Each structure stands twice: as C-alpha cells, then as structure tokens.
Amino acid sequence: MSYKKINNDEDDDTYDEGRIGVEEKKVSISPTLTEEQKKKQALSINIMVLTVFLQSIGFTLILPSMLNYLNANDPQYKRYFGYIVALYSLGQFLGSPVFGKWSNRRAASEPVIISILISVIGSIFYSICYKFHGFGFPTVMGIARFIVGFGAGNVSVCRAYATETATIENKTQIMGKMSGAQGAGFVLGPGIGFLLNFCNFSIGEMEVNKYTAPGYLSVLLAILNIVLVVVFFRDARDLEKRNLKTTETATLLSINDDDGGGKPKNMEQRLKPIILSIFLFMVVITIFAVFETVLTLMTLQYYNWGSTENYIILGTSGIISVGIFIAISSPIIKRFDDRKTALFGFTCLLIALVLLINYNIPIGSRMTLPKWQFFIGSVFVSVGYPIASSLVYAIFSKVLNPNSHTQGTKMGWLTAGGSLARMVGPLWSQEIWTATNQQGMELFFVTAVITLIAIIVFIVFYKDLSPHPEFVSQQKTVNNNNNSNSNSN
Helix, strand or coil, rough: CHHHHHHHHCCCCCCCCCCCCCCCCCCCCCCCCCCHHHHHHHHHHHHHHHHHHHHHHHHHHHHHHHHHHHHHHHHHHHHHHHHHHHHHHHHHHHHHHHHHHHHHHHCCCHHHHHHHHHHHHHHHHHHHHHHCCCCCCHHHHHHHHHHCCCHHHHHHHHHHHHHHCCCCCHHHHHHHHHHHHHHHHHHHHHHHHHHHHEEEEEEEEEEEEEHHHHHHHHHHHHHHHHHHHHHHHHHHHHHCCCCCCCCCHHHHHHCCCCCCCCCCCCCHHHHHHHHHHHHHHHHHHHHHHHHHHHHHHHHHHHHHCHHHHHHHHHHHHHHHHHHHHHHHCCHEEEEEEECHHHHHHEEEEECHHHCCCCCCCCCCCCCCCHHHHHHHHHHHHHHHHHHHHHHHHHHHHHCCCCCCCHHHHHHHHHHHHHHHHHHHHHHHHHHHHCCCCCHHHHHHHHHHHHHHHHHCCCHHHHHHHHHCCCHHHHHHHHHHHHHHHHHCC
C-alpha cells in the first residue's frame, strides 16, 4: 500500500517528519447519512452514554457507605477498606481489554449485556456478604467488588463505540457527553444513597437496610440497562466489512502500517501519543482515587462525619462537576484547543492538592484541617477532574487513526490504565495516610508532585499529542465540504 507524507507547513502541531502519512487516494469519509439513520445512530450512542451513567450511579451508591458497612460488622475490618476499593479497579483493569477486543469483531451490545450480567452477580454478593461470618465477610465483599469491577470494564466498549461512530466535527462533544454522564451519575448516586439510609425492612430472608440497599438497587438499574440496550441499541458500524481478511483490513487491524516495502513505519512515533495519553489519564484517575479513598477516612478523622455528611460532600462535588461536563459537551468547546483545556484541568487539580495539604500541623499531631481549606480544595477537584479526564479522553480518541478497526482494543488500554491507577491509588494512599498518623500532609504533597510531573510531561510533549494526520486530513475535508455547501446555499 503506497503512502505519501502529509504536508505539515500549514500546521506544525500535527505530526513530525517520519510519522504516518495519508494514503494518496482521496481521504475516505463516512457516507452521508439520512436523517433517520442519524437519529438511530445518535440513539445508539446515547444508550452507551446511559450505560456509563447507570454504572456511575452504582459506584457512588455504594462507596460512601462501604466503610461503615465494614465498621458495623466489626471495627477491625475497616482496615481492609482500601484493598476492597482496589479490587473493584483490579476487576475493571482485567475486564476492559477483554470487552474492548470483543467489541472489535462483534456487535457492541454483546459485551455490554454480558458485562452487565456479571456486575449483577457481584452486586448480589455485596448485598448478602453480611451473612458470612468472621473473615468471610470482608473476603466476600472484596470478591463481590472485583466481580462488579470486571463487569464495569464495558466502559471501554461504550467509549470506543462513541468514538468510532461520532462524526469528525463532534468527537470532543461526544466524549464530553460521555464524561458528563459519568459526572451526573456521581451526583445522583450519593443523593439516592442518602435516601437509602432510611431503608430498614426485610423481604423473607432478604434484609434491606442502608448497607445492603445500594447493592440491590444496583441490580435493578442493571436490569433496566439491559432492557434498554436490547430494545433500542443498534450497532451502526460495518462489522461485515471490518471482519474481512483482506490486505487492507489486515493493515488497519495492525498497530503498524506497511510503507510499501515490507518494513513497518516508525512505531515509536505512533505509540508515543498513545502512551503519553494513557500516562496522563492514569495521573488524573490516581488523583481522583486518592481523593475518593481518603475522603471518608479524612472526614471521619478531622470532623467525625459519617455517611450522611459524605453523601452531601460527594453530591455537591458531583453537581459542580456536572456543570463543567455540560459546558464541555456544548459547541463552545470547539473554540478551544483540547490540549490547552486539559492543561487547565491539570492546573486546577494541582491547586486542589496544594490546598488539601495540612500545612499548619506537625507530623503526628491530631489537629484538623481547616474546613474552608477542605471545601475550596474539594471545589478545585470538582472542576479539574471533569475537565482533565474528558479532554484526555478526547485527545486519545484523536491521536488514534480514525480508520483503525481496533479502537475498541485501544480504548480498552486506556480504561485498563485508568483502572490500574484506581487500583494502586487506594492502596498506597491508605498506607501513607495510616503511616503518618492519619494526617494529609505527606499524602497530598506526594500526589501534588505526581501532578506537577504530569503537567511538565504534557508541556514537553505537547506537539506529540496533536491529532493523528488522518484525523486532521479528514477534518479539513469535512470543513471544506461544509464551506462548499454554505457557499452554494
């Protein structure tokens, strides 16, 4: 297959010399869709968005009360809290590439439905783990969260499907919409969880209370999710063409492209933006993992808060995040470069971590962090996290070759990277928190340094995170077509 190098004179922020070129033939653009086809495609994307939304509700339903669930059974079990949180992420880390690869070859509804059924099993185990006595209680809870996390690996399918079927013009908006759904779930989850605090009844042998109700409600939401996928989702991708074993599809399915002489092009140049994006995303998720893990420990230590107060804090934080997500998913985001907006998000996270450091307290003391400092720091997390996470996703979706048929697998890599960060984050953050007598100075200082390193890496490799040349070429073609249509009208 013959290639020529893109002319980068017009835009030095695309790809450097030696990177992949664009095929000499005319750029392949998706055929024009009828209004009916556009509506069906939009509906299918929205079903994927809804799946992420419902999963986010399920996550924040359980997390704020999990520590108290452990503590109510036996106070010594709360030391396993960080490990149980990490097991959810371990499951997602393993499940993401599996479901992502599955969706490359089959209709996306298949891995989504199976993964939701897997999560249902985990949610049921979570709600009945109190029936296991002794060490069996935290063990079964950990297994339950691992199973739910494995099912949550379908996020890679949802994001990959949205990336593949979104148009060139609205890719950033769609990714913002996907992240906005996640943020909205984070808002509603604590609110619904707060209402579940008043549950206290039995149905036969099944006890429904403030600890078990979140698990049972997650099951009901999962069943609703499956019904909606079965009834409304229709995969708009051309799977028949994708699965043809031709020379062209074999090239597209490979991470390397052939330069016509049988030798692969510079793989480092192709892998570099992917690796950089995954690293940046892992840092964002690490910050969030530290915050969500230590929040309940922190508020209990400093202010003696329980589940109710934590639900309120998470809910308020989620409301702020949703406002940001809505802004990101609006057309106004097109006015700003994705990379600059992402850097702004990272800066907000750095400010948040600097504020959460307990400056006035010597190591080992039992004094508290001033509430104003905690609240302002939480606000900056609520602003920085949705911006950084959404825009890194958008950047990642654009550094991928839009013609590639393995976007599901690569989205699985990104989700797995985030899951790894979410898995390791709770472990080392809780260890540092415990080792420093439950004070936040060292923990948030270390996390702030990690964030600063990410910002420096982002700036140094700024140009490497430019959109893929094929994406740039297709975008120019679409813009030219739109301009032509406008002039003709």
